Amino acid sequence: MSSHTRRRVLQGAAVAAAGSVVGGYGLGHYATAARAATGADGGTGNSPFLEGAFAPVTEELTAFHLPVTGRVPRDLDGRYLRTGPNALGLEDPRAHHWMLGDGMVHGVRLRGGRAEWYRNRWVRSAAVAKKLGEPYPGPVPPDDFAANTHVIPYKGRILALQESGPLPYELDGELNTLRPHDFRSTLKGAFTAHTKYDAQADELHAVAYYPTWDHVRHIMIDRTGRVARSHRIPIADAPMMHDFGLTSKYVIVVDVPITFDLDAAERGAIVPYRWNDRHPMRVGVMRRTGGKVRWFEIDPVYFSHTLNAYDQGDTVVMELVTMPAPFYAAGRGNGGPSSTGTPVLERWTVDLRAGRVRRSRIDDLPQEFPRVNEALVSRRHRFAYTASAAEMWRAYETVDGVPPDEKFTNCLVKQDMLRGSRQVHRFPSGAAVSEPVFVPRRGARDEDDGYILSYVHNPERGASDLVILAAQDFTGRPLARIHLPGRVPLGFHGSWVPDA
Numbered sequence: 007m008s009s010h011t012r013r014r015v016l017q018g019a020a021v022a023a024a025g026s027v028v029g030g031y032g033l034g035h036y037a038t039a040a041r042a043a044t045g046a047d048g049g050t051g052n053s054p055f056l057e058g059a060f061a062p063v064t065e066e067l068t069a070f071h072l073p074v075t076g077r078v079p080r081d082l083d084g085r086y087l088r089t090g091p092n093a094l095g096l097e098d099p100r101a102h103h104w105m106l107g108d109g110m111v112h113g114v115r116l117r118g119g120r121a122e123w124y125r126n127r128w129v130r131s132a133a134v135a136k137k138l139g140e141p142y143p144g145p146v147p148p149d150d151f152a153a154n155t156h157v158i159p160y161k162g163r164i165l166a167l168q169e170s171g172p173l174p175y176e177l178d179g180e181l182n183t184l185r186p187h188d189f190r191s192t193l194k195g196a197f198t199a200h201t202k203y204d205a206q207a208d209e210l211h212a213v214a215y216y217p218t219w220d221h222v223r224h225i226m227i228d229r230t231g232r233v234a235r236s237h238r239i240p241i242a243d244a245p246m247m248h249d250f251g252l253t254s255k256y257v258i259v260v261d262v263p264i265t266f267d268l269d270a271a272e273r274g275a276i277v278p279y280r281w282n283d284r285h286p287m288r289v290g291v292m293r294r295t296g297g298k299v300r301w302f303e304i305d306p307v308y309f310s311h312t313l314n315a316y317d318q319g320d321t322v323v324m325e326l327v328t329m330p331a332p333f334y335a336a337g338r339g340n341g342g343p344s345s346t347g348t349p350v351l352e353r354w355t356v357d358l359r360a361g362r363v364r365r366s367r368i369d370d371l372p373q374e375f376p377r378v379n380e381a382l383v384s385r386r387h388r389f390a391y392t393a394s395a396a397e398m399w400r401a402y403e404t405v406d407g408v409p410p411d412e413k414f415t416n417c418l419v420k421q422d423m424l425r426g427s428r429q430v431h432r433f434p435s436g437a438a439v440s441e442p443v444f445v446p447r448r449g450a451r452d453e454d455d456g457y458i459l460s461y462v463h464n465p466e467r468g469a470s471d472l473v474i475l476a477a478q479d480f481t482g483r484p485l486a487r488i489h490l491p492g493r494v495p496l497g498f499h500g501s502w503v504p505d506a
Contacts (some may be wrong), residue, residue, distance in 0.1 A: 053341025054401035055104035059438035059496045062092045069491040072121035076486040080119040081448035084504035086459045087113040090497015091154040095137045103276050104342035108134050109154030111181050112494045114472050121488040129166050129175050130183035147173050147186045155199035156499040169199040192233035202252040204384045213250040217266040224257050237296040243285050251315035251324040252384045260309045261288040277336035302363045308333030313376035316386040322356040345402045348372035375441035389454045390421040391442040418442050420480045429480045436465035445502045461494040470494040
């Protein structure tokens with residue numbers, strides 16, 4: 007495979023990832039390039055993923071003592087971090103895909119009832135460091151990429167994650183890039199953007215794919231921070247496997263009909279992954295310790311993100327976000343992915359005794375980025391939290407014709423799986439809302455005793471707020487709105503990183 011094709015392969019893999027200043031670097035050369043690419047008013051006229059709430063920011067900012075409306079809970083002691091694509095030095099918007107943008111991490115430091123600082127920093131891959139005119143310390147890792155999909159805490163470290171090739175990048179507490187992280191020299195090959203941390207077992211799990219593999223790999227990192235097991239699961243056609251499920255007993259893999267297209271890669275396609283009607287849709291269940299996978303065919307659908315999974319008698323239950331088939335990861339001329347419908351929340355129940363999968367709809371409100379109380383990952387949960395951003399759904403459906411504005415709204419959603427009900431916290435038009443993250447209250451005994459944190463665009467200021475809700479008073483007035491000095495573009499995933 008030529009080096010040119012290998013770069014295209016890596017770019018395509020990256021797409022599976024489906025967003026008063028005290029100090030700043032003032033990257034004037036990028037601001038000029040961004041204006042040239044997007045027009046003086048910030049719009050390209052072509053790609054919704056380079057405009058409005060998606061438009062890349064052009065500077066790295068640092069601001070201290072952030073203004074707050076309301077009160078920051080004093081037991082929030084740590085950092086709220088979120089990452090997403092933020093193209094740096096974009097030369098040709100026609101050759102850009104939203105999910106291929108260089109990763110930028112945004113963070114707010116909370117302590118003692120104060121919002122001490124806000125920072126945003128590009129992840130310093132070798133390519134990003136070169137664009138910024140900075141040296142890259144050490145050898146460049148294979149398949150290097152500025153991770154743009156997730157950022158997680160792990161054993162005192164902060165890791166920015168990408169899938170299908172690149173190593174995670176380790177960041178320090180001020181969001182500076184330290185080095186690639188290979189789990190104490192034990193990670194061989196690709197990793198994932200969506201790990202699952204089982205707090206009771208103290209294990210970090212991943213399912214990794216790569217476009218030239220004839221398999222995917224279930225990886226288990228044990229309490230020592232080393233890869234303790236890597237099990238190969240044979241799968242044809244090199245499908246995208248963006249997320250997976252984990253229960254206390256099983257790993258759940260979803261074999262989606264979006265597969266690597268070598269011909270498209272050789273032709274120089276930006277994203278060489280295509281919906282493949284000839285590739286059956288399957289759900290696989292395997293013991294966490296490895297062994298044979300039991301496969302169950304289901305009707306085609308696009309599987310986006312896992313909410314959680316758990317064991318229930320002779321069944322394995324996974325709750326997840328889906329979109330209608332077909333789903334176009336490469337998009338259809340809109341600069342990002344394209345869908346034929348909006349994402350909804352489903353429950354898949356795998357009956358191991360009867361040998362079938364039952365699918366049911368939990369909620370048909372358009373919603374994405376599902377999260378639970380992280381202490382319950384791989385165990386049964388009651389409450390879940392999702393986000394609905396009107397601008398995102400309009401961008402996803404642009405090629406099919408922009409639907410009426412009233413079809414979509416901006417809101418955060420709390421699901422009660424026991425009662426089968428939901429609560430909705432609504433935001434105004436133009437207030438694009440990002441993934442909600444649950445943080446338990448200090449000393450909490452109830453599953454939902456804590457806070458919901460989310461970056462929300464404030465159209466009155468033209469900048470973003472970090473909104474803090476009381477999870478048990480979900481529809482009530484926010485406890486706090488922390489006013490940031492700039493925008494946080496619509497992006498992907500993040501985490502609460504508590505102080506030790």
